[in-house]
Amino acid sequence: MNKTGADIILETLAREGVEVVFGYPGTNCLPILDRMSDSPIKHYLVRHEQAAAHAADGYARATGKTGVCLSTSGPGATNMVTGIATAYMDSTPLVALTAQVTSDLLGSDAFQETDIIGITMPITKHSFLISRVEKIESKLQEAFEIARSGRPGPVVVDLPIDVVTAQYEGTVKKKPTFAKKKAARGREIETKVREIARRLNEAERPIIMIGGGIKLADACMPVSELIEKGRLPFVTTMMGIGSVHSPNGFNLGFIGTHGSELANRAVHQADFILAVGTRFSDRSTSKIEQFAPLATIAQIDIDATSIGKNIKSDIALVADIAEAVRGLTPLIEKKQRSAWMDRIATERAQIEEKHLSNGFGQVASFIGAVQGIMGEDAIAVADVGLNQIWTLRSWRSNTPRGLLTSGGMGTMGFSLPAAMGATVGSPDRAVIVFTGDGGFFMNIQELATISYYNLPVKVIVFNNGHLGMIRQFQDLFYDARFNACKLGDKADITAIGQGFGIPSEKVTLADAITAIERMKQAAGPYLLEVFVDPDNYVYPIIPPGGSNIEMIYGRPK
Ligand SMILES: Cc1ncc(C[n+]2csc(CCOP(=O)(O)OP(=O)(O)O)c2C)c(N)n1
Numbered sequence: 001m002n003k004t005g006a007d008i009i010l011e012t013l014a015r016e017g018v019e020v021v022f023g024y025p026g027t028n029c030l031p032i033l034d035r036m037s038d039s040p041i042k043h044y045l046v047r048h049e050q051a052a053a054h055a056a057d058g059y060a061r062a063t064g065k066t067g068v069c070l071s072t073s074g075p076g077a078t079n080m081v082t083g084i085a086t087a088y089m090d091s092t093p094l095v096a097l098t099a100q101v102t103s104d105l106l107g108s109d110a111f112q113e114t115d116i117i118g119i120t121m122p123i124t125k126h127s128f129l130i131s132r133v134e135k136i137e138s139k140l141q142e143a144f145e146i147a148r149s150g151r152p153g154p155v156v157v158d159l160p161i162d163v164v165t166a167q168y169e170g171t172v173k174k175k176p177t178f179a180k181k182k183a184a185r186g187r188e189i190e191t192k193v194r195e196i197a198r199r200l201n202e203a204e205r206p207i208i209m210i211g212g213g214i215k216l217a218d219a220c221m222p223v224s225e226l227i228e229k230g231r232l233p234f235v236t237t238m239m240g241i242g243s244v245h246s247p248n249g250f251n252l253g254f255i256g257t258h259g260s261e262l263a264n265r266a267v268h269q270a271d272f273i274l275a276v277g278t279r280f281s282d283r284s285t286s287k288i289e290q291f292a293p294l295a296t297i298a299q300i301d302i303d304a305t306s307i308g309k310n311i312k313s314d315i316a317l318v319a320d321i322a323e324a325v326r327g328l329t330p331l332i333e334k335k336q337r338s339a340w341m342d343r344i345a346t347e348r349a350q351i352e353e354k355h356l357s358n359g360f361g362q363v364a365s366f367i368g369a370v371q372g373i374m375g376e377d378a379i380a381v382a383d384v385g386l387n388q389i390w391t392l393r394s395w396r397s398n399t400p401r402g403l404l405t406s407g408g409m410g411t412m413g414f415s416l417p418a419a420m421g422a423t424v425g426s427p428d429r430a431v432i433v434f435t436g437d438g439g440f441f442m443n444i445q446e447l448a449t450i451s452y453y454n455l456p457v458k459v460i461v462f463n464n465g466h467l468g469m470i471r472q473f474q475d476l477f478y479d480a481r482f483n484a485c486k487l488g489d490k491a492d493i494t495a496i497g498q499g500f501g502i503p504s505e506k507v508t509l510a511d512a513i514t515a516i517e518r519m520k521q522a523a524g525p526y527l528l529e530v531f532v533d534p535d536n537y538v539y540p541i542i543p544p545g546g547s548n549i550e551m552i553y554g555r556p557k
Contacts, residue, residue, distance in 0.1 A: 005133040005164040006035040009097075012140040013041055018068050020424055021097075022046055022055040024079075026072020028112065028161045029099035033070075044424065044453065047445035049076050051417035053083020054443070057092045058418030061404045062379060063425035064218075066093040066147050073099045074112030077158075078119065082411060084154045085123040089408025090239060091216055093152035095143050096120075102162040103131065117158055125153035133166040151303035152216055185319075192317040193324055196274060196298045197331035199315070200230065203272035205294075205340045208232050209255070212239025212407070213277020213301060215400040219322035220244060223276060226325050230332040233344055235263040237284045238407040240277065242397030252344065256284040257542045258389040261351045264548035266344060267292050275299045275313070276321050279306040281408060290547035300324050354540075354553060363462075363536065366512050367394035370432060370460070373516045378430040379404060379422050383415035383439035386468040389538045391434040401426075413442025419457045420450055430520075433459045437487055438467045447500035450525045458519050459497070459527045464534040465489050472537040476555050477544060497527035504529065 003011075009032055013021070022044045025033055036043050046052045049071045056067030067087075071080050077098040087094040100106070101113045106129075117127045126146045130139050136159075143155040200206055214223050224244045227234055234244065236254045244251065253260025255267055267273065273295045278284065285291040291311060299306075299313035300321050307316045317324055367390060371378060376398065382391035382405040397403035404422060406414040415433045423431045440461045450457050462468075470485040497504030504527035507515045512530045519526040540551035 003168045004031065004035070005136050005159075005166050005168060006031045008133065008136045008168050009140065009159070009164065010035050010039040010041060012137050013068065014039060016141070016144045017065065020044060020059065021068045021070050022052040022059070022421060023070030024049045024052055024072070024076060026074075026076050026099060026112065028073045028101060029070060029076075029097075029159075031161065031164045032097070032099070032159070043070075044420070044449065046417065046420075047448050048443065049079035050083050050413070051420070051443050051446045051449070053080040053094070053096060054086065054411075054414050054417035055421035055424070056094055056096075057083060057087045058381065058404060058421030059425040060087075060092045060094060060421075061090075061418070062401050062422035062429075062431075064401070065425065066095055066144055067421065068095050068097065070097045071099065072112065073101055073116075074114045077114055077116040081119060081123070084120055084156065086406050086409040086411045086414060087154045088123045088125075090212060090406065091152050092154065093148040094154040095140075095147050096154055096156045098156060098158050099164075100129065100158045100160040103160045104162075106160070116156060120156045123154070124156050127156035127158065129158040129160070130163055131160070133163050133168045134170045136163070136168075151213065151301075151306065189317065189319050189324060189327065192315060192319075193327045194331065195315055196300075196317070197328055199272055199296060199298065200232075200274060200328075201331075201333045201335070204337065205269055205271045206230075206232055206337075207252075207266055207270040207273050207295075208234035209267070209273050209275040209278060210234055210236045210240040210243055211276065211278025212237065212243070213303075213306075214240065214243050214321055215277075217277060217302060217321040219277065219325055220400045222322045222325040222329065226329045226332060229329050229334060231334060231337070233266060233341070235267055237278050237281070238392060238405070241392060242403045243400045245398040254392065255548060257286055258392070258538060259284075259548075260393070261354075261540050261551050262344070262348050264542075264551065265347055267295075268549045269343070270295045273297045276325065277301060279303075279309050280311040282310065283407070285311060285548070286542050287545065287547040290549075362509055363390045363532065364394040366509060366530070367391060367434065368396070369513045370516050371395055373520055374430045374432060374458070378402070378432055379426065381405065381415045381419040381422060381431060381433050383433070383435035384410045384412045385436040385439060386464075386472065386536075386538050387434050387436040387439070387462045390462075412439040415439060416443045416446045416450075416457075416459065419459075420446060420455055423455045423457050431457050433457060435459070435461055436468055437461055437463045437465065437493065440493070441487075441491075444496070447497065447502055447527075451501040454524045456523065457525050458522075459502075459525065461493055461527065461529050462532045463493055463529050464532045464536065466534045468532075468534060468536075469538070471534060472541075475537070476541075476552075493529040494527070497529070502527050506531070509533075
């Protein structure tokens with residue numbers, strides 16, 4: 001029997017190891033869905049295409065595999081744009097398949113025609129429109145290769161329906177033609193690694209700065225070994241949280257606007273920073289001119305464009321991080337650096353005292369209790385807003401894939417669909433969403449998907465009746481002139497959860513801990529609506545335009 005383009009698509013996906021696709025149909029993708037019924041690949045029908053992209057993203061973040069989403073042409077494809085951009089900003093390997101109108105109608109403003117290649121050009125690693133059935137296999141292989149290689153990211157593959165339905169008679173399996181950007185090799189790596197080792201050994205106040213790139217590069221173990229061998233204090237970016245487990249107190253927390261004061265202060269005082277797998281985004285550096293003013297900066301990254309993009313590095317090495325760090329560790333001396341470590345310990349004690357005296361403690365202990373009850377292996381998926389910062393600061397993620405969040409894009413509504421994907425990819429791990437009421441409303445329709453497939457996602461909605469983070473900014477920096485931040489209390493989130501067929505209950509923050517056990521016992525999904533005082537803000541915080549050491553604990557004077 002002759003094969004069609006759709007058969008080739010499904011065979012190629014299966015060969016690439018794809019087991020699930022998150023999608024939403026339209027007539028232009030029906031030929032693919034029709035053939036999918038006969039393939040081992042399972043299709044999860046989401047309730048909005050944005051969620052398909054986030055679910056594929058969450059699946060990829062939780063598993064390390066490449067996520068796949070599918071939409072129809074036109075509005076289906078444009079609905080995925082936010083999800084694709086979110087994956088792009090956090091370097092998630094994703095292949096987004098978009099159906100397209102027939103080739104002869106391209107460019108004619110046909111019904112449901114959209115130039116999705118043009119629209120997604122700046123937010124993808126690459127995008128293809130496949131113009132002939134013979135090219136489907138090689139182009140799809142190439143898409144997967146690009147999505148997962150080097151610095152991973154999303155690739156859009158646009159599939160005109162006539163190409164998908166065309167008969168395929170060829171037998172040739174083409175090799176991917178994508179030429180990988182050449183990383184520095186051999187001699188050059190060795191020379192740079194030696195230089196980094198020398199500077200690191202000479203440093204009196206070194207800091208290792210860890211970005212999400214080390215998870216993507218499978219470099220968590222080599223970096224942990226470097227840290228333990230050299231007794232090197234480290235900070236992470238938001239995306240780097242959980243990548244290195246340090247039982248010896250070398251972890252100073254994550255840096256940046258909402259980061260830990262200890263981490264920010266240490267970076268400010270450091271005389272040498274080795275940055276691995278980070279592009280120094282402004283969320284980490286705050287005011288760039290005042291970032292790490294005393295430090296020589298060395299940077300290792302597989303992605304040449306991440307080097308010197310935001311911060312000028314004194315020593316730059318484009319290389320596989322795991323490989324480079326494995327070469328570096330044997331050259332590192334074990335040094336005491338008592339003065340530096342004492343200084344860090346003193347600051348840590350001072351800062352902890354300040355923390356005890358602000359309202360953050362109650363939320364933190366609730367999140368800590370959730371983790372304690374749900375187990376070490378549980379995955380937290382944080383949304384965006386105060387809830388995100390509470391979660392990032394409180395969830396003790398000791399595994400690289402234990403805390404998922406939209407760091408680069410800060411996409412509200414990410415958590416619920418991403419958690420669906422994480423659950424599908426990691427069915428043995430508990431998956432818990434922490435979201436605000438605002439972010440929850442943004443992809444609320446996915447409760448239907450969760451309920452339909454009985455995915456055991458545990459959803460915790462912090463209901464403060466407000467867009468809490470916006471309220472905090474207006475309170476602190478706009479003279480408490482509140483506008484467009486109140487959501488009110490008319491919507492009954494618990495009733496909504498129940499309406500979607502999900503066991504749900506309301507609790508106050510004070511009573512919430514007892515409800516966690518009930519949430520854990522539920523075999524399927526569960527929703528906990530936790531009421532939080534709208535004045536419960538995140539402190540310390542860096543005011544807009546401030547530097548990393550200008551963290552404040554209340555209204556600026
Ligand atoms: C899609 C999207 N729109 C707007 C924003 C800007 N924004 C950042 S935080 C926030 C408020 C979040 O409110 P909520 O979800 O209730 O969480 P809370 O801060 O109360 O925890 C907004 C509107 C965003 N990050 N994403």
